[in-house]
Amino acid sequence: MDLKEEHVIGNKIYDHWYYIAKGKAMRKFLDGVRIPEVLDVGAGSGTFSRQLLDEGFCDSAVCLDPNYAEERTENHNGKQIRFVKHFEKSSQKLILMMDVLEHVADDVTLLKKYSDSVEPGGHIFITVPAFQFIWSGHDVFLEHHRRYTIPMIEEVVKRADPTLIPVKSRYFFACLFPAVAAIRLCKKVLLDRGALKMQSELKLYPDWLNKALIVAHDVECRTVFSFNKFCGLTVFCMCRKN
Numbered sequence: 001m002d003l004k005e006e007h008v009i010g011n012k013i014y015d016h017w018y019y020i021a022k023g024k025a026m027r028k029f030l031d032g033v034r035i036p037e038v039l040d041v042g043a044g045s046g047t048f049s050r051q052l053l054d055e056g057f058c059d060s061a062v063c064l065d066p067n068y069a070e071e072r073t074e075n076h077n078g079k080q081i082r083f084v085k086h087f088e089k090s091s092q093k094l095i096l097m098m099d100v101l102e103h104v105a106d107d108v109t110l111l112k113k114y115s116d117s118v119e120p121g122g123h124i125f126i127t128v129p130a131f132q133f134i135w136s137g138h139d140v141f142l143e144h145h146r147r148y149t150i151p152m153i154e155e156v157v158k159r160a161d162p163t164l165i166p167v168k169s170r171y172f173f174a175c176l177f178p179a180v181a182a183i184r185l186c187k188k189v190l191l192d193r194g195a196l197k198m199q200s201e202l203k204l205y206p207d208w209l210n211k212a213l214i215v216a217h218d219v220e221c222r223t224v225f226s227f228n229k230f231c232g233l234t235v236f237c238m239c240r241k242n
Contacts, residue, residue, distance in 0.1 A: 009204055013047055017210045018202065021217035022234070023051040025172045026098075026125065028221055029238050030057060033123060035093040037062065041114060042100040046081055049096070053079045062092070087113070093122045099234075101156065102128050102144045111160035118241045124164065126237040128153055130171055134184045134233075138201040150229055153237050163242045171232025175220050180233060 013019055026048060035058050040049040043063035052058050053076055060080045064087055074081045095114050101107040111124075118124060129139065129147045139147065148156075154166045171177075205213070 009202060012204055013045060014050075015210070016202075017205070017213035017217070019047050020214050021221070022098075022127070022172070023048055024218065025221050025225060025236065026096075026127075027051065027055055027057070028225065029168065029170075029236055030094075030123075030125060033057060033094060036060065037092050038094045038096060039064065039090060039092040039114075040096045040098070041087075042098065042103070043083075043096070046076075046083065048098055049081060050076055053077065053081070058094070062090070089117045091117075091119060093119070095122075095124045097124060097126045099127055099129065101126065101153075102139075102146055102148070103142070105145055107145075107156050108159045111156060111164075115161040115164045115241065118164075120163075120241050122241045124239045124241075126153060126157075126235075126239065128235050128237075130232055130235045131181075134181050136184045136187070136201070137197040137199050140198045141200050148235050150235055150237070153235050157237065157239055161241075164239050165242055166237055167240050168236075168238040169229070170225055170236050171228045171230065171234065172220070172225060172236055173217070173233035174224060174228055174231055175216050177231045177233055 009016055034056075037060045038049055038052055038058045040046060040061055040063045043049060043065050046061065046063040049061035049063055053061060061082070063081055063083045064085075065083070066085050068083055068085050071085055072083050074083065095118060097111070097114070101111060104110050115124060129144065131149065132147045135147060150169045150171070154169060157164050157166050
């Protein structure tokens with residue numbers, strides 16, 4: 001989660017359809033994983049770690065982000081979250097990298113850095129934005145370097161660490177993909193990439209629309225998500241260290 005997005009919608013982030021839907025899809029992917037502590041890389045406000053704590057996936061969390069103003073420890077419903085600015089090699093059995101790799105020029109090296117700290121049997125869960133042809137001003141605003149396909153992210157994983165195996169990859173936000181792709185492609189007819197307006201597409205919506213989008217993605221999560229290797233706005237990739 002990018003801190004820039006938190007600044008856009010403030011404390012409404014915990015009720016926003018995007019983070020609720022993405023969190024539910026994450027937990028579906030992680031079904032069966034139970035670990036003492038999760039390391040959440042590029043965690044921002046720790047939205048996804050909080051969801052894992054609330055749903056019993058882990059007992060504590062370490063949220064890592066170099067852009068924190070200060071390091072601190074927080075109690076979340078009786079469970080501890082540590083917010084830290086620097087990475088120290090650790091023994092967490094699960095590392096979250098939610099929309100992180102697209103922010104760096106060398107995604108392979110960054111992934112290897114964290115993969116080297118994972119013991120055999122541990123997992124790294126990755127999400128990245130999907131499909132370069134729908135690059136937009138939102139990507140420019142968030143300082144992305146690229147968007148991915150499933151084969152692309154799986155290749156990054158294999159290059160980073162041959163013992164890190166992609167065990168499951170899917171696209172999510174498929175129900176929005178046709179509309180978003182159409183809008184962004186139409187904009188590209190009028191503007192070249194360098195002229196894209198740098199702005200976030202994350203917005204607050206009326207309560208009825210926010211709830212409708214949550215329901216729509218609940219349906220997607222229970223149906224096509226389990227086999228969707230065709231299209232979506234985000235790639236999900238679950239990796240296991242052998």
